[in-house]
Amino acid sequence: MASNTKPPRISAQTLSDQLALDPGPEPDTFTTRFLPERMGNMGSFAYGGCALGVGVQAACETVQPGYRPYSISGSFLAPVSIDIKLDASVRRVRDTRTFATRLVEISQVQPQKNGKSQRRLCMILLADFHKEGEESMLDFSAPPDGTYSGxxxxxxxxxxxxxxxxxxxxxxxxxxxxxxxxxxxxxxxxxxxxxxxxxxxxxxxxxxxxxxxxxxxxxxxxxxxxxxxxxxxxxxxxxxxxxxxxxxxxxxxxxxxxxxxxxxxxxxxxxxxxxxxxxxxxxxxxxxxxxxxxxxxxxxxxxxxxxxxxxxxxxxxxxxxxxxxxxxxxxxxxxxxxxxx
Missing domain, CATH: 3.10.129.10 (Hotdog Thioesterase)
Structure with a gap:
């Protein structure tokens, strides 16, 4: 008789493990090595930073050395389950000598009540990269609004x-x-x-x-x-x-x-x-x-x-x-x- 007992959950012990990706079945697709985890709730929904970090990591996997992210934006579209690994699919939108742009979709294949499974889109993310080495005409930054102890x-x-x-x-x-x-x-x-x-x-x-x-x-x-x-x-x-x-x-x-x-x-x-x-x-x-x-x-x-x-x-x-x-x-x-x- 088949057992309904879930295998023991193995948690990522380092941040690198939490963000680690394995290649997916198609080019520019990836799957997380570890399950996402909850924070700030006791339900079955994962901390949003797990999906966000994975999305940035997936985008970074597809750019040439010397390009660094400078602008990343997107939307949380659906809750992420803590029991299913995340899949990332990356579209190469732009590649020039100075800039690169990636569109990333984060999804999970979630089981349905009818016994089948369905892919659910959880996050969409747009990441822009800039080639290192640009000279700055102005170099400045704002200080914190408050004064804080070290x-x-x-x-x-x-x-x-x-x-x-x-x-x-x-x-x-x-x-x-x-x-x-x-x-x-x-x-x-x-x-x-x-x-x-x-x-x-x-x-x-x-x-x-x-x-x-x-x-x-x-x-x-x-x-x-x-x-x-x-x-x-x-x-x-x-x-x-x-x-x-x-x-x-x-x-x-x-x-x-x-x-x-x-x-x-x-x-x-x-x-x-x-x-x-x-x-x-x-x-x-x-x-x-x-x-x-x-x-x-x-x-x-x-x-x-x-x-x-x-x-x-x-x-x-x-x-x-x-x-x-x-x-x-x-x-x-x-x-x-x-x-x-």
């Missing part, structure tokens, strides 16, 4: 959660839930939350009742900042893997950032998910295995959506990249009063 004076999220639990600000169950919900990021990256940011003061929103030093500010002026670096070396034979990893981390937190900055968490929303994204890279003077500062702010909200931004600086203060996202943020419906007899 990584040596900042705590990891796990240390903050432990301190809040020790002071009985949060329950031990909340501490455990945090470490579970955000375990994927902790596995691949060392993160230290700058104490001046909201995320360090309310445990990225899970300590909802905790007052913060930014409570008097307008929502659009509030910020969270952290120092982040990859825990493991990236593959030397794939230098553009840093860009795929960059997309992986910049996706984090943006869909519920406005709630985090307003004493709310994911369980306060009926729907919270990223709809579209745009990542711009301004410099190649950064290394994902070294400390980089990320600052996150919400720009606008309304019509059931929010628009937020993450910006990244290297340790020398050079703005190297940003990501903007528009996300769905829908409240729970109001309960209707039953008619009285």
């Amino acid at each position: 990584p040596e004076n900042s705590l990891t999220p796990q240390e903050i959660a432990r301190n809040l639990a020790d002071s009985k600000t949060i329950t031990p169950e909340t501490e455990t839930a945090y470490n579970t919900l955000f375990g994927l990021m902790a596995r691949h990256f060392e993160t230290r939350l700058a104490p001046e940011g909201i995320g360090a003061q309310n445990l990225t929103g899970m300590a909802k009742q905790q007052p913060t030093t930014q409570d008097s500010l307008p929502l659009t002026s509030k910020s969270t900042a952290d120092w982040i670096r990859c825990r493991t070396p990236l593959r030397q034979d794939k230098p553009l893997e840093h860009y795929a990893g960059l997309a992986f981390i910049l996706d984090g937190y943006l869909s519920f950032l406005a709630g985090m900055h307003n004493h709310m968490f994911l369980d306060d929303a009926a729907a919270c998910a990223s709809l579209d994204f745009a990542m711009r890279v301004f410099s190649s003077q950064w290394d994902l295995t070294q400390w980089n500062l990320r600052e996150m702010k919400s720009v606008a909200g309304g019509e059931g959506r929010t628009y937020s931004e993450a910006r990244l600086w290297n340790a020398e203060g050079r703005l190297v990249a940003n990501m903007t996202q528009q996300s769905i943020l829908r409240p729970f419906g109001k309960k209707k009063n039953k008619a009285s007899l």
Whole structure:
């Protein structure tokens, strides 16, 4: 008798493994080596950064040496299942002496109730590349909006959660839930939350009742900042893997950032998910295995959506990249009063 028991799940232990691709059956097609994983939820849906990072990695696999991504945009089209590997199909839209453009489709072959399977498109991504070596007429970048402590004076999220639990600000169950919900990021990256940011003061929103030093500010002026670096070396034979990893981390937190900055968490929303994204890279003077500062702010909200931004600086203060996202943020419906007899 056939067994219905699923084989044990093997998780990627490094960021390189998480982003690794194997060649598909057709030219410029790829399949992930490991399954995507969840973050920020306990359901069967994967963290959006898994698909985003894989899409960037697939695009990078098809360009000639010396081309680097500078603009990547696209849309999340459907949830990604954590039980199915991702497939990437790349279309070579443009190749010139200076530029290259790739259109990437990320999909999964998902089982249907009738016993058959159907390919589901999960993300579409447009990646533009620029040949290295261009001279700059002007060379400048904006500083962070806030002033933040360095990584040596900042705590990891796990240390903050432990301190809040020790002071009985949060329950031990909340501490455990945090470490579970955000375990994927902790596995691949060392993160230290700058104490001046909201995320360090309310445990990225899970300590909802905790007052913060930014409570008097307008929502659009509030910020969270952290120092982040990859825990493991990236593959030397794939230098553009840093860009795929960059997309992986910049996706984090943006869909519920406005709630985090307003004493709310994911369980306060009926729907919270990223709809579209745009990542711009301004410099190649950064290394994902070294400390980089990320600052996150919400720009606008309304019509059931929010628009937020993450910006990244290297340790020398050079703005190297940003990501903007528009996300769905829908409240729970109001309960209707039953008619009285």
